[in-house]
Amino acid sequence: MDVNICVGSSCHLKGSYNIIHVFQELINQYHLEDQVELKASFCLGHCTDGVSTIINGELVDHVSPENAVEIFHKYVLEPLQK
Numbered sequence: 620m621d622v623n624i625c626v627g628s629s630c631h632l633k634g635s636y637n638i639i640h641v642f643q644e645l646i647n648q649y650h651l652e653d654q655v656e657l658k659a660s661f662c663l664g665h666c667t668d669g670v671s672t673i674i675n676g677e678l679v680d681h682v683s684p685e686n687a688v689e690i691f692h693k694y695v696l697e698p699l700q701k
Contacts (some may be wrong), residue, residue: 622654622684622695623673627662628667634684635659638670643697645696678697 622642626635639659645689646655665670668680682690 620675620695620699621658621673622655622675623658623663625661625663625665625669625671627666627669629662629666630671633669635670637684638672638682638687642691643665643685644694645653645691649673649696651695651699654694 620668623628624639624642625637626639639657642657643654646652646657661676663673665671665678665680670682671678671680671691672682673679674690677694679690679694
């Protein structure tokens with residue numbers, strides 16, 4: 620599964636590096652290193668909706684440090700457990 624997190628200027632200001640850190644910690648916690656590839660991406664074209672991510676080909680926007688764990692569980696962990 621590919622997870623791309625925007626680190627463009629708008630998303631950077633909204634905490635994208637914090638989200639990358641949270642996702643990396645969760646990937647390690649659930650031992651998903653071989654199943655999830657976490658990447659930083661420049662502008663995903665949804666600057667007003669940031670932080671923008673593309674998780675397994677699906678755009679997921681409005682990600683914040685406050686909801687990053689919930690987003691990870693819904694869009695990464697749950698699909699991998701099916």
